[in-house]
Amino acid sequence: MFDLSAIGLGWGSILMLAMMVALLLTGMQLAFVTGFVALFFTLGWFGPDALPLIASRTYSFVSGYVFLAVPMFVLMASILDRSGIAKDLFNAMRIIGRRVRGGVAVQTLLVAVILASMSGVIGGETVLLGILALPQMLRLGYNRKLAIGTTCAGGALGTMLPPSIVLIIYGMTASVSIGDLFKASFLPALLLASFYIAYVLIRCYLDPSLAPDTIPSDAEEEEEISYMKALFFPLLSVAVVLGSIYSGIASVTEASALGVIGIMASAAIRGELNYSMLKDSAVATMRTCGMIIWIGIGASALVGIYNLMGGIDFVGDVIFSLSGGGALSTLLIMMLILLVLGMFLDWVGVALLTMPIFVPMITELGYDPIWFGVVFCLNMQVSFLSPPFGPAAFYLKSVAPKDISLGEIFSSLLPFIALQILVLGLTIAFPQLAMWWK
Secondary structure (H helix, E strand, O other): OOOHHHHHHHHHHHHHHHHHHHHHHOOOOHHHHHHHHHHHHHHHHHOHHHHHHHHHHHHHHHOOHHHHHHHHHHHHHHHHHHOOHHHHHHHHOHHHHHHOOOHHHHHHHHHHHHHHHHHOOOHHHHHHHHHHOHHHHHHHOOOHHHHHHHHHHHHHHHHOOOOOHHHHHHHHHHOOOHHHHHHHHHHHHHHHHHHHHHHHHHHHHHOHHHOOOOOOHHHOOOOOOOHHHHHHHHHHHHHHHHHHHHOOOOOHHHHHHHHHHHHHHHHHHOOOOOHHHHHHHHHHHHHHHHHHHHHHHHHHHHHHHHHHOOHHHHHHHHHHHHHOOOHHHHHHHHHHHHHHHHHHOOHHHHHHHHHHHHHHHHHHOOOOHHHHHHHHHHHHHHHHHOOOOOHHHHHHHOOOOOOOOHHHHHHHHHHHHHHHHHHHHHHHHOHHHOOOOO
16 A cells, blocks of 8 residues: 655645646546545545545535525525516616616616525526626617626626625634624625626716617516516515524524525415426526535545645645735735635635635634635635636526627626725725624
């Protein structure tokens, strides 16, 4: 049996990273890459007797009670995607689009905030807005890049606004209160959405050619809009989920179950709930949660083995030495690492691979791990839009008109990425933006 421990922790870390990069370049999924590397180093560093450690690590990840909130919120989003709630909501807020230059873009962002507060996931919301908002803005004569960037950036807000799945996974990994994370992320998320809206309005004011003055009457559908029907159910769902969490009436897991019941009741009252919808929603939920669970299993095993090797302390020492031991410089190095990883890895993998290393370091430096969770989530916001693998761009491309290329989507997102980095910098410079509730 080969003995990897003979090469030392430094070279072992380099070998581990090289193996992961090489396997990812072959097209192997991240979950299987991390699982294979974890198994390889378990056998090579500790021997066969250490294999039960992998099982214990994976069991501790999947058996967490709070993890039940993930499939519940994903199921909420899946039912929302297949109902007419989002379409009615978008049409009901058309009054904004009639009154302001660039109003349809603002309308899109406001609808994105409401949908994000209902679901907490990125894919479905981006696709919904790509179907509802993007064609209308293009048809009305909006600047292509402004329309594309607004739709894609607005759709990604689901990862920042509670009940964000990103915050739930971070809370599980960092062992902090998810309810507190939801409170902390609320103001920075609204600040980011407000910056998007201000950017759209300012650009349209400075250059009126980017957007029509008002929507012409023949461009509007002549259907009667029931504002009660369109607005009541979405706002009620947001109030039930977030209100029960913020007021302390229900835990995050319990609130997620209430949200599913609420969205199903809404679809039933609207006459849209049927067996086919429930089946499709359940299948989509299992696919999404299966991906999260498999990545979690592999990443948990890898981090656990690396921790036993002494790797977490080793990485901490390396980062501290690069930063000179300063708190701010250490934090900025972490942000850079997260930005780079986020360009190539799924956010679940980034969270599960880095947070067991970064959170103890952050705590040691005197930072609040709740605040750091918000900073991490803002960092992941950047990665959702950034080339070459920003998932929001790929989601939008799947429903965008054929003449819109992936390169055009990424170039349209550059101003919004700059706004994300600005809000990230403000949250780092002014921690009270996240800790306002304390």
